Structure formats: C-alpha cells, structure tokens
C-alpha cells in the first residue's frame with residue numbers, strides 16, 4: 001500500500017481529481033515503484049522524491065485539486081500540456097524548486113495563478129491556450145530567472161506589465177484582450193509586435209499602432225487639475241478636455257482653459273439639448289437614418305487601416321436626430337425620465353471611456369440592419385471608433401429593464417480574443433443601445449462572398465483552419481465560461497479584427513427578440529438547427545454547433561448556405577473536394593478530417609453533435625497534423641535540470 005505522506009500518495013491524490021474518467025488507469029499501478037510510473041521521474045540523488053512529472057495529451061478532464069501536489073517540493077518540471085483540465089490552478093507555492101511549468105492547451109480558468117509569483121526558480125512558464133482572465137500581475141516582472149513566458153490565447157486583460165528582466169528570451173502574449181500602450185522597455189521593444197499580436201486594444205511603438213488621443217493625453221499633468229462639477233450623466237470634465245484636445249496644440253493656454261470652462265458651464269444646457277436628441281432619435285425613419293445624415297466614408301491609409309476625415313466630425317449623427325422637436329412638455333417629461341437612466345452602463349467593471357452625450361454626437365455610418373435592430377459605426381470626437389447597435393424597441397421581447405440589464409450584464413462579462421466585446425449598454429424607456437468594439441476588417445461573409453468581380457473562390461486552406469479554430473475558440477468560451485448560447489452564428493456575425501483574427505459578434509442577442517419576430521425566412525435560417533427553426537426559446541449549445549457546422553462548410557467551399565441546403569443528403573467530402581479542386585492542393589486526409597467535423601456538427605439529432613470544446617480539439621488536431629509532429633517538449637529540454 002502507498003504510505004500516506006509519500007510522493008506516491010501525492011500522485012495518486014492528483015490523479016483522483018484530474019482523471020475522473022480514468023483515462024490513465026494502468027499508468028499508476030501500485031505494483032511498480034512510483035518513480036517508474038510513466039511520466040514520473042525521481043532524481044538518483046534523492047530517491048523516492050519526484051523531480052519530474054509529465055502527463056501530456058492524456059485526456060485528463062478533471063481538475064487540479066488544491067494541495068494534491070503540494071508535497072512535491074523537489075519537483076523541477078511539471079507538464080500537463082494538452083489535456084482538458086478545468087477550473088483554477090491551485091496554490092503551487094510549496095513547489096519551491098519548480099523550474100518549468102507547462103499547463104498549455106487545457107481549460108484552466110480564473111485569474112493568473114498568484115502563487116507562481118513566489119516561485120523564484122521558475123524559468124519556463126507556459127499557460128497558453130486556456131481561459132485565464134483578469135490582469136497580469138506586476139510582480140511577474142520580478143521573477144529573476146524567467147526565460148520563457150507563454151501566455152497566448154487566453155483572455156487576459158488590462159495593461160502589459162513593463163517586463164525588462166534580462167533573463168527573458170521568449171515571450172508570447174498574443175491573442176488576449178490586453179489593452180493600452182505596450183511599455184517601451186528595451187526588452188519588450190526587442191520582442192516587437194509578434195509577441196503581442198491579436199490584442200486589439202494594445203497600442204504604442206512596440207506594436208506599431210498609434211495610441212488614441214485619450215491614452216496620449218491623460219498622463220499629461222494638466223489633466224489632474226481640479227475641474228468644475230458636471231451633471232452626473234456627463235462623464236466629467238475630462239471629456240471637454242479631450243474634445244478640445246483632439247484638434248488643439250499640446251499646450252493648454254489660459255485662453256483655452258477659459259474656453260473649456262465656458263464649455264463646462266454650458267454643459268447643462270447642452271445636456272438638455274442632447275436629451276432632446278435622444279428622444280428625437282426614435283422618430284427617425286430608416287430611410288432618413290441611412291440617407292439623411294452625412295455618411296462617414298472611411299479612407300484607407302497607406303497601411304490599409306481606416307482613417308476618418310475631418311469632415312467626419314463636422315456633421316454628427318445628432319444632426320440626423322435633431323430635426324423634429326416634439327411638443328415641449330412631452331419633451332421635458334421624457335428628458336426627465338432619460339435623465340434618471342441617462343447613463344451608459346459599462347460592462348465587466350471597465351472604467352467609462354466616453355459617455356452617452358459623446359455617443360450621440362458621434363458621426364455614424366449604418367453598417368446594416370439585422371434581426372434585432374440597426375448597427376452603426378460611430379466615430380467619436382476623440383476619434384475612438386465604436387460599433388453601436390440600436391435595438392428595435394418593437395421587436396424586443398425582454399421588456400423589463402431588470403431582465404434586459406441582467407442579460408446584458410451576463411453578456412458583457414464575456415471577454416475572449418475571439419468575441420467582439422460588449423463594452424456598454426444603455427436602457428431608457430424605449431431606447432436600448434449596445435456598444436461594441438468596432439472591428440475594422442469586415443465580416444467573414446464579405447470575405448467569402450463580397451467580391452462581385454470574381455466568382456466566389458474558397459479561402460486558402462490555412463486561413464480556413466485559422467478562422468475555424470478562432471470561431472471554435474470563441475464558441476467554446478461562450479459555452480464553458482458562461483453557459484450562454486450564441487444563438488446566431490453565421491458568416492456576417494464572424495467579424496475580422498485588426499490582425500484578421502475571427503471574432504464572434506452579436507453574441508446572445510437572439511434571446512432579446514420577441515418570439516414572433518424570430519426570423520424564419522432570413523439568411524440566418526440556413527444556419528439554424530432543425531429543432532430550433534421555429535423558436536428562439538429552443539436555441540441551445542447544440543444548435544450553435546449545428547450553425548458552426550454549416551459555417552465550416554461555407555468556409556471550406558466559399559458557397560453560401562443558400563447554395564447547399566441539402567447538406568445532409570450530400571456526399572460531403574466529395575462535394576467539398578470538387579469545389580476546392582481548382583484551388584491549392586490540400587492533403588486529402590486533412591480535408592476529410594475537417595469535413596468529418598462539419599458532418600458531425602450538422603447531425604440531425606442534437607445529442608449526436610459534438611460539444612464546442614470537442615470541435616475545438618478536433619480542429620486543433622488537424623492543425624497540429626498540418627504542422628507535422630511538433631516539438632512539444634523542446635522547451636522541456638532547455639529547462640531540464
């Protein structure tokens with residue numbers, strides 16, 4: 001039997017929570033010395049003390065139990081890569097000799113494991129491809145021996161810590177949700193932009209993306225000067241500074257301050273004015289919204305990114321809104337009501353970066369009208385570009401303010417590099433606005449079907465795999481982190497971010513619709529699982545998977561689902577192959593693997609469809625097969641004691 005205080009008992013304890021499906025039953029046999037259990041190594045210098053534990057790709061799908069490995073204070077290398085371990089990483093501070101920790105490609109969640117910050121011998125840390133959230137702790141910059149740090153493909157947010165330790169030779173923070181300027185330390189500058197790719201909110205020299213005026217402006221000492229009070233619904237005097245700053249010289253003259261002060265004093269008057277605008281907004285008919293206001297026309301800069309012209313700011317959306325002042329008493333009443341709920345609610349505890357007033361003054365371009373309302377690209381005076389969805393009051397079923405807010409709060413908590421984040425929402429009596437990040441590179445729909453000049457060609461194979469993986473990542477996160485359902489997966493709701501990463505948009509909005517308006521005839525119906533065709537109440541994670549399967553075939557063939565409605569009766573591999581045959585050659589086995597995934601997703605019976613997580617793993621297997629047999633443990637050897 002196994003002595004209770006031995007390293008062997010620690011291993012058994014770890015297995016009991018990490019491996020509930022008993023995927024490795026034979027590996028942990030009491031008849032063999034535990035130092036010879038597969039994946040376990042003990043040091044000759046310290047008999048019966050485990051120094052290395054490598055349990056990779058073993059389908060471990062439980063949790064990493066607190067204290068289970070705490071006894072292993074001689075452990076140098078711990079690798080649990082490529083499993084499905086979920087939940088937080090427990091306190092690992094007792095593993096004081098740990099030099100390499102690999103937890104990549106699992107389902108770990110929660111904040112950055114703070115206990116790792118006390119592991120001063122740590123040289124390699126790989127937390128990539130998990131669901132970690134929250135900010136990166138500053139003490140990470142003080143781990144003195146850190147050589148390799150892989151944090152990519154998580155949902156870390158907040159600023160990049162100013163790493164500058166000379167030991168660090170490899171750093172990857174890509175595909176997170178980090179924001180703000182990347183500190184231009186010598187070390188971070190030497191890594192350059194690839195280490196930070198697919199973090200749409202990062203800016204600065206290191207990532208070669210200009211920071212907005214806000215970021216450049218606020219550290220300026222003048223912003224700390226006391227400012228006159230404003231009504232609570234106006235987001236403080238900073239906005240006034242910003243508005244004038246965007247077109248001003250950097251120095252703030254007394255003359256300028258006086259102008260700003262006058263601006264503030266008239267804020268109340270202005271506020272009433274803008275409330276009027278909000279009320280009138282409801283009155284504008286669709287054709288007026290599209291045709292009346294000055295449409296913001298983006299210009300492509302030399303680097304391909306969109307820029308706004310000065311004129312864009314001259315005629316705000318408000319101009320479209322302003323035209324019909326109603327009967328004055330009614331206006332006042334409505335203004336009072338709006339005043340009570342006239343603030344944007346920012347999601348996920350994020351600091352307000354703008355206010356409703358600024359939003360209303362933004363220049364706007366209608367991007368389209370979907371099932372729940374119209375979508376606009378809004379350019380604020382600060383040049384911040386947002387995507388604003390104005391919900392169609394008549395079609396919204398979730399009538400109560402509380403229900404609406406509860407739903408939007410839950411949606412607003414979702415943060416993942418492959419989801420378009422909901423930043424804020426607004427709810428007044430009959431007005432509901434949703435504010436998202438604006439994604440500059442169009443939708444997958446326009447990528448696949450947008451060009452009228454050439455007949456639709458399937459995308460390049462590697463792009464297909466990348467987009468398929470990105471979407472599966474986003475979907476898997478929605479299903480796992482929140483138990484929400486996307487409800488409307490289709491190619492126009494897959495938007496391409498600044499680094500052409502695919503992000504799911506319009507997350508969980510189908511549930512807002514009054515059931516009678518649930519479209520049974522729009523393009524969405526081609527993506528809809530048979531069991532959910534008639535009612536939005538029947539949308540489930542499995543119906544999302546069905547939609548994903550249809551999307552995958554669209555991606556592989558470049559054909560709209562309109563053109564492949566009889567999917568179930570087709571010989572899918574033969575069809576996909578025939579459509580792709582003119583393009584670049586793709587390994588037949590890999591193509592079949594992907595088509596098989598799509599076929600599994602569009603099974604008629606919801607129970608037969610895989611989960612999003614399984615889909616993701618299968619896509620990643622194809623990608624890995626594509627990349628050839630990887631050198632998974634190359635870092636292990638570099639950190640081998």
Ligand SMILES: Nc1ncnc2c1ncn2[C@@H]1O[C@H](COP(=O)(O)OP(=O)(O)OP(=O)(O)O)[C@@H](O)[C@H]1O
Pocket residue numbers: 367368369370371372373374375387420436437438439440442443488492493495505506524
């Ligand atoms: N965050 C965003 N950034 C950039 N473009 C976006 C964003 N969200 C949506 N879009 C684009 O705006 C257009 C209109 O979107 P909208 O959601 O209103 O309609 P839809 O996607 O066609 O229908 P549905 O309401 O069924 O999702 C689409 O082309 C979509 O790709």
